[in-house]
Each structure stands twice: as C-alpha cells, then as structure tokens.
Amino acid sequence: MYRRSARGRVLLLALVALSIVLITLDFRSGGGGPLADAKDISSAVIAPIQRGITAVTRPIGDFFSSIGQLAGLRSENARLKAELQQARAQLNQMPGIVADNERMKQMLGLRRSWNTMPTVDAQVIGVPPDNYKWAVFIDKGRADGIREDQAVIDPEGLVGKVVQVGPHQATVLLLIDPQAAAAAKVIGGPHPVSGLIQGNGASEDLSLTGVSGNESVSVGEKVVTDFYNGGIYPPGIPIGTVAGVGGPPGALERTIRVQPFVDFSSLDYVQVLLDTGRNPLLYGKGRHGHR
Amino acid sequence: MATGEARGNLLAEIGLARIGVIAASVVLALALQSTLLVKLTLLGVIPQLELVVIVAIAFTDGPRVGAVAGFFGGLLVDLMIPQSTVGISALVFTLVGYAVGTFRQYTTADSIWTPVLVVALSSCVAEGGYAILSVILGQPWVSIDYTLKIIALVVLYNCLLTPLVYPVVRKALLRVRPERVYRW
Numbered sequence: 001m002y003r004r005s006a007r008g009r010v011l012l013l014a015l016v017a018l019s020i021v022l023i024t025l026d027f028r029s030g031g032g033g034p035l036a037d038a039k040d041i042s043s044a045v046i047a048p049i050q051r052g053i054t055a056v057t058r059p060i061g062d063f064f065s066s067i068g069q070l071a072g073l074r075s076e077n078a079r080l081k082a083e084l085q086q087a088r089a090q091l092n093q094m095p096g097i098v099a100d101n102e103r104m105k106q107m108l109g110l111r112r113s114w115n116t117m118p119t120v121d122a123q124v125i126g127v128p129p130d131n132y133k134w135a136v137f138i139d140k141g142r143a144d145g146i147r148e149d150q151a152v153i154d155p156e157g158l159v160g161k162v163v164q165v166g167p168h169q170a171t172v173l174l175l176i177d178p179q180a181a182a183a184a185k186v187i188g189g190p191h192p193v194s195g196l197i198q199g200n201g202a203s204e205d206l207s208l209t210g211v212s213g214n215e216s217v218s219v220g221e222k223v224v225t226d227f228y229n230g231g232i233y234p235p236g237i238p239i240g241t242v243a244g245v246g247g248p249p250g251a252l253e254r255t256i257r258v259q260p261f262v263d264f265s266s267l268d269y270v271q272v273l274l275d276t277g278r279n280p281l282l283y284g285k286g287r288h289g290h291r
Numbered sequence: 292m293a294t295g296e297a298r299g300n301l302l303a304e305i306g307l308a309r310i311g312v313i314a315a316s317v318v319l320a321l322a323l324q325s326t327l328l329v330k331l332t333l334l335g336v337i338p339q340l341e342l343v344v345i346v347a348i349a350f351t352d353g354p355r356v357g358a359v360a361g362f363f364g365g366l367l368v369d370l371m372i373p374q375s376t377v378g379i380s381a382l383v384f385t386l387v388g389y390a391v392g393t394f395r396q397y398t399t400a401d402s403i404w405t406p407v408l409v410v411a412l413s414s415c416v417a418e419g420g421y422a423i424l425s426v427i428l429g430q431p432w433v434s435i436d437y438t439l440k441i442i443a444l445v446v447l448y449n450c451l452l453t454p455l456v457y458p459v460v461r462k463a464l465l466r467v468r469p470e471r472v473y474r475w
Contacts, residue, residue, distance in 0.1 A: 008355045008389070015362045015385045022366075022378030027428055035377045042370035046322060053326040127329040128372045129321060131337055131441045132425065132433070135373045137325075163373050171373045178431035179374055201433045202335060265335075 040166050043137065047169040050126040051139060058268075114151070114225075114234035117275040120144050124267050125169070134177040134202060135160070136267055141168045149232045151225075151273045157238035157261035158182065158225060159270050170272075175199055175239070176206065176264050183228035184208060184239055186256075188221035195256070197223065197239055202264060205243055205257040213251035217242060223258050234273065305356060308467040313348055313356070316460055317364045320344040325371060336441055338448035339414060340456065341368055345384055346391050346413050347453075347460035350406055354392030361388025376428045383420045387413045406457045407450050414449040418442040 026035045102116055122138035140146055142165050152159040152172045160180060164171035173180050176199040184197040186208070195211040211217060221242045227235040238261050246255035305313075324340040345364045349357025365384030369377040391409055398405055422438045432438075 008353075008358070008393075011355050012358050012385070012389045015358050016382060019362065019365075019378045019382035019385060022369075022381060023376055023424075023428065024378075026377040038377070039370050039373070042367065046318075046325070046371065049318075049322040050326050053322060057327055057330070126325045127337075129324040129329065129337060129339075129341065129368060130372045130375070131445065132422070132430065133372050133375060173373060178433055201437060203437070204433075 036164075039164065043164065043169060043171065044166040047125065047137065047139070047166070050137060054123075054125045114153070114237050114273060117234070117273045118145075119153075119271040119273055120146060122146075122170075122270055122272055124270065128171075134174040134180075134199065134264065135163070136172050136174065136270070138170050138172060138270060138272070139168070140272065141166045141170050143167055145274045146170045146272050151233050151237065152270050153237060153273065154262055154267065154270050156263070157240065158233065159262055159264075159267065161232060162272065172270065172272075174264055175260065175262070176202055182233050182239065183226040183231045184223050184258075185226040186211075186217050186221050186223050186242060189216055189218070192226075193217055194226050197258060205259050206240060208242075208256040208258050209253070211254045211256055213247060213254055215254070217245050217254065217256055219243065219245060234275075305352070306467065309352075309464065312463050312467050313352075313360055314363075316344050316348070316463065317341070317360060317367065320456075321364070321367050321371060333444055333448045333451075336444040336448060338452055339417065339445055340449075340452060341365075342384065342387070342414060342417055343410055343449050343452050343456050344460055345388050346410050347406065347457045348464065349388040349391040350395050350409060350457075351461050351464045352392065353395065354389045357388030357390075357392030358385050359388070361385040364388075375430065376425070379421055379424045379428070383417050383424070386420075387417050403454055403457070407453045410453045410457075411446055411450050414446045415442065418445050 022035065025033065029035065098116055101113070120140050122140040122144075124136045125139045126137040128135050128137075138152075146162055146165050148162055148165055150162045152161060158175055160172045160174040160177070162170050163173045175182060175197065178199050178201065180199045182197045183194070185192040185194045193211055193215045195208040197206050197208055199206060208223065219242050223239045223242060225233040225235055225237040225239060240258045240260040240262075242256060243259040244257040246257075247253065320340045320343075324337065328340055329337050341364050345357065345361045348360045352360075361384035362381050365380035365382065366377070368380040368384070369375060391413055394409065419442055422442070426432050
C-alpha cells in the first residue's frame with residue numbers, strides 16, 4: 001500500500017514536471033517550434049473525425065431549424081425571386097466594370113482588390129473546444145493553396161485569418177477573438193477615418209481603437225478593412241457598422257463599438273482569399289512566396 | 292528509474308484492452324466536444340466533456356490512471372486550441388485526475404450524486420486554474436465577469452452531462468477489467 005501510493009506520487013510529479021516543461025517550451029518558442037508541429041499533427045488526426053461527426057449532425061440541425069421556418073417560407077420565396085431578378089440585372093453589368101477597375105488599378109500599381117481574388121470555398125468542420133478562443137476549423141488546407149495569414153470571408157464580410165495550416169485542414173482565427181486585429185477605416189463620413197479593429201469575444205461588439213477624438217464618426221457608418229503597410233488584409237472587405245460612439249468630442253481617443261456583419265455563431269461555409277493582394281511590383285514575392 | 296518501473300507496472304496492471312478503451316474515450320470526448328457540443332451550448336458556453344470523461348476514468352481506475360489520462364487528455368485539448376500555450380490543460384487535468392483518483396479511495400457510496408459532486412468540484416478547480424494560468428502566461432483577457440460566467444456555466448453543464456457520461460465510461464472500463472484483481 002505504501003509503495004503503491006509512493007509510486008503514484010512519483011508518477012504525478014513526473015507528469016507535472018513534463019507539463020511545466022511543455023508550457024515553458026511553448027511559451028519560449030512563441031507560436032513556432034516543435035509544439036506548433038505537434039498542433040498541426042493533432043489537428044490533422046482529429047479533422048477526419050470532426051468531418052464525420054459534422055456530416056452526420058448537420059442535416060439533423062438543418063431539419064429542426066427548417067421546421068421552425070415553414071410558415072414564412074412562401075412569402076420569403078416570392079420576395080427572394082423578385083430580389084434575384086434585380087440582382088441578375090445588376091450582375092450582368094458587373095464583369096465589364098470589374099475588368100475596367102482591375103486594369104486601371106494595375107496601371108496605377110495598386111493592390112488587386114479582394115473581390116476579384118481567387119478563393120477557395122471551405123466548410124466549417126469544428127470549433128476549438130474552449131470558451132476563451134474564437135476560431136473555426138475548415139476542411140481545406142495546404143493542398144488547396146491555403147497558407148497562413150490569408151484572409152477569410154463569407155458573403156457578409158470579413159471572418160478572420162488563417163493561423164494554422166495542415167495538409168487538408170486549416171484553422172481560422174475569427175475577428176471576434178481578443179487576439180485578432182485588423183486595420184480598418186470608417187467610411188460614409190466626410191472623409192475616411194482609420195483605426196484598429198479588435199475582438200472582444202462572441203457576446204460583445206468589436207471595438208475600433210486609435211481613433212482620435214477630433215474625428216467625426218457616427219452610428220450606422222460602415223467599417224471596412226484598410227490598407228496598412230505590412231498588414232495582412234486586402235483593403236475594402238466589409239467588417240460591420242458603427243453601433244456606438246463613446247467619449248466626448250475632443251477627447252484624446254474615442255471608444256467606438258462596431259457590430260460585425262458576419263454572424264459568427266452560425267458559420268457553416270467560408271471563403272479563403274488565396275492572394276494577400278500585395279502587388280508583386282511593389283512587394284516582391286510576398287512573405288509566403290518561398291513556400 | 293522509479294518512474295520507469297511505475298510506468299511498466301502500470302501498463303501491465305491495466306492491460307492493453309483497457310488502455311485502448313481509455314484512449315478511445317479521451318479522443319472521442321474531445322471530438323464530440325469540438326463538433327456536437329460547440330453547437331449544443333448552454334447560453335453560449337461549451338461544456339468540458341473531456342474533463343467529465345477524465346473524472347469518470349479517474350474515479351473508476353484510481354489516481355495513477357487518472358493522472359496519466361488527465362495528462363494526455365489535457366495535452367490533446369491544448370493541441371486543439373489554436374494560439375494557446377500547450378501544457379496548461381495537461382497540467383490542470385493531471386492534477387484533477389490524480390486528486391479524483393485519490394478521493395475515490397475514501398468513498399463507498401454508489402449513488403450518482405457522488406460523481407456529480409466530484410465533477411462539480413473538479414470543473415470549478417480546472418476552469419479556474421486554466422483561466423488563471425492562461426492569463427499569467429499572457430493570453431488576452433476578456434473580463435473577470437466573463438470568466439466567472441464561463442466557470443459557473445461550465446460547472447453546471449458538466450454536472451448535467453455527468454449522469455449521461457459517467458455510467459457509459461465506467462461500464463466500458465469495467466467490461467475490459469484485467470484478469471488480475473487488485474485490492475486498492
């Protein structure tokens with residue numbers, strides 16, 4: 001009995017020591033190193049399981065949510081058909097405008113705009129099992145052209161960026177994570193106002209920091225990604241609308257709340273922009289050109 | 292030397308089939324937690340199914356198995372969370388597994404309330420410890436209110452899961468009981 005519990009204590013001490021070694025290793029290597037590789041391997045192993053479970057459980061969820069919506073479906077259908085017709089008419093004029101726009105941008109040496117970049121559609125297959133981290137796992141990876149730091153969008157706007165890539169899966173850090181940030185500008189006022197968008201978790205709005213009190217920003221104005229030298233997001237991707245402006249006019253800095261366009265609680269499909277939008281003439285091959 | 296001996300004996304004592312069951316339940320718990328349970332949240336909070344399973348294993352098999360299962364289960368959780376410090380959950384779950392396994396030796400009651408209480412206490416300690424260590428190691432901090440809300444809801448949700456999860460894990464483990472019977 002004595003020997004057994006003594007051995008238990010030795011085992012406990014060994015495991016605690018090992019954990020502390022791991023924490024130290026990971027803390028010192030700062031997101032790279034052997035533990036980052038271990039993260040890649042473990043997500044590659046667990047991804048097929050997640051894919052399987054998602055494939056089984058998604059139709060069940062869809063079925064229940066569609067029962068709830070049956071009543072409004074007929075009128076919604078009519079409304080959507082009318083909208084579709086209008087959208088088709090507008091769409092017919094688009095390719096010409098887009099081509100003109102791109103040609104002029106190239107002539108001016110500007111970045112390629114985000115909505116003409118090649119993209120990959122990806123399905124969300126899981127979420128990290130943690131209440132302090134806002135990210136999603138997607139079912140596309142290096143084999144599909146995905147690299148770290150690429151922007152991720154959905155039809156509503158900016159979702160986040162790729163932070164980890166495996167052969168056939170990747171991890172996207174959502175914009176609402178406290179570690180996520182994006183250079184942004186408020187448009188709609190007399191002139192665009194630049195700042196930094198930061199996440200505050202799922203239950204709070206985004207905050208826009210670094211806006212001087214002299215700038216005029218009002219509720220309802222749109223916020224989009226801004227060009228920033230060395231930043232990763234292509235400019236112009238919709239982020240959200242200003243939901244609240246705090247601080248008196250003339251204060252050193254305003255506290256601005258931004259309600260995101262994207263519904264981060266129900267992400268099913270996202271698009272990854274395969275290009276960072278850096279103009280090859282201005283930025284060489286880019287940070288990830290060597291891969 | 293002593294550690295190697297302890298490990299070797301532990302493997303022989305538990306048996307390969309049982310190790311298989313423990314590994315499978317730890318991996319399956321995490322897979323379920325990161326797919327199904329992230330959709331079935333309680334007021335937006337994801338339960339720690341992994342912790343409930345580790346408590347069930349430790350409560351059935353004692354402190355040494357509890358500590359090892361906690362270490363590897365926690366390590367898997369750490370590896371699943373992007374941009375987190377690897378080793379925090381491993382450390383916390385190791386301690387919880389060992390403590391629960393040790394506590395088991397002092398209980399005789401066969402009621403379902405005992406594991407529920409143990410899960411409640413473990414969840415409180417594990418979530419609190421995880422939050423404190425994360426912040427010390429420089430993870431971004433939302434707010435104290437948010438953290439307290441998370442801890443309270445995780446404890447509640449884990450307790451609700453216990454009557455469903457604990458009997459299943461226990462039954463699976465007892466089914467592959469090794470032939471040699473040990474008196475603890």
